[in-house]
Amino acid sequence: MYELKVITDFAAAHQLKNFRGACENLHGHNWKIEVYVTSDTLNEAGVAIDFSTIKKQVKDVVGTLDHTFLNDLEPFRNQNPSSENIAKYVAEQLALSLQTPEIKVSRVTAWESENACATYYP
Numbered sequence: 001m002y003e004l005k006v007i008t009d010f011a012a013a014h015q016l017k018n019f020r021g022a023c024e025n026l027h028g029h030n031w032k033i034e035v036y037v038t039s040d041t042l043n044e045a046g047v048a049i050d051f052s053t054i055k056k057q058v059k060d061v062v063g064t065l066d067h068t069f070l071n072d073l074e075p076f077r078n079q080n081p082s083s084e085n086i087a088k089y090v091a092e093q094l095a096l097s098l099q100t101p102e103i104k105v106s107r108v109t110a111w112e113s114e115n116a117c118a119t120y121y122p
Contacts, residue, residue: 002042003106006035006054010066014081017071026069032111033062033090038104049103061093083118086110091122 013028035058039048065073070081075089087110095105104122111117 001038001040002048003036003038004048004051004054006051006058008033008035008055008058008062010062012065012068012070012081014070014076016080016082019080029112031065031086032117033058033087034109034111035090035094035105036107036109037098038106039102041102049098054098057094057097058090060097061090083110083112083116084120087118087120091120095122 009030009032011028011030013026015026016023018024035054037049037054042048065086070076070086073081075081076085079085087108090110091105091108094108099105107119107121109117109119
């Protein structure tokens with residue numbers, strides 16, 4: 001099995017309701033997103049999928065989050081925009097556009113700082 005990784009970043013504000021801590025206050029992060037896709041096969045060019053294809057789809061999804069107040073966005077109106085939920089949202093959106101019988105989104109990690117992240121495995 002082959003695993004490919006693409007990394008991108010975005011800046012956004014959020015607050016975690018019912019958190020009972022400092023993160024309940026409005027604050028922001030410079031988020032880093034790591035997207036992993038897997039494939040059991042390579043094409044005739046010897047690649048699983050062109051990195052530019054992954055990067056474009058990641059940019060399209062993450063671009064909807066960049067420089068926003070995440071709580072105002074539809075995916076997070078009924079759930080906190082936590083690192084966990086952001087990773088899940090990105091993975092689910094990418095599965096819609098990237099996933100084929102050969103290519104699977106295997107995990108997405110959302111870093112809210114250089115020391116804290118959450119990973120979602122679809």
